[in-house]
Amino acid sequence: MRKTITVRSFTAGSTVFARSAPPAHWAGVMEGMLKLDNITEEGRVSTFAGVPSGAWFGEGSVLKDEPRPYAVTALTDSVVALLPRSEFLRLLHESHPFALWLIGQLNARLAHYVAQVQTDRLGDTTAQVAYSLSGLFNDALFPNTARRITLSQEELGRLSGVSRQVTNRALQELQERDAIRLGYGSIEVIDLKVLQAIAREG
DNA sequence: ACATTAACGATGA
DNA sequence: TCATCGTTAATGT
Secondary structure: OHHHOEEEEEOOOOEEEOOOOOOOEEEEEEEOEEEEEEEOOOOOEEEEEEEEOOOEEOHHHHHHOOOOOOEEEEOOOEEEEEEEHHHHHHHHHHOHHHHHHHHHHHHHHHHHHHHHHHHHHHOOHHHHHHHHHHHOOOOOOOOOOOOEEEOOHHHHHHHHOOOHHHHHHHHHHHHHOOOEEEEOOEEEEOOHHHHHHHHOOO
8 A cells, every 4th residue: 555655745835636626635744734725706715724744634525526625735845645545445445443543533623623613602812813723733633743833824814714913913922821932934832731721711 | 892904114034 | 035924004893
């Protein structure tokens, strides 16, 4: 199976999978960071997932054999592993441990989005930004995320569903509370526990 | 109240 | 030089 995996590099800003593309592969991020987003007819953008190093994604379209409902874009220079759909399905059918692992992944992702809805409904904007940021450090989903990630405030804002200006204010508050340290085009998580606690405040 | 967009200058890579 | 950041003003709900 290892020989069927291909590895491709993407420069920042380039498209990994176009929207409506056929689901030819299941993919994993080896280096860098991707985002999953949708664009409406009017051109409004909704980013719904950041995909850091260590994450696998795209199995939904593969399982349904439907065109990808979102675009996948590299936020930084990235390296992506691609497993052909046929190999993914064979693995799923033949390997019980793999199937269990995949169920665990899907369950962890569901838990993430359930908690995200709660934060968006009950939390203030700082909590929303804190939750979106902490989500990139979900140990069940992305075991390899580095403490410092390259991500602009603009992109984190898109991920959080708030404007860049509000994101900037929220991040400064998180820094005041010693949860993170801000850099130029990057964010370093100092205390993930504190960040997660702030994400639960309302 | 509090968020959004637009706009500005400052600054880092 | 260009992306990014920090801030303010005007506007909307």
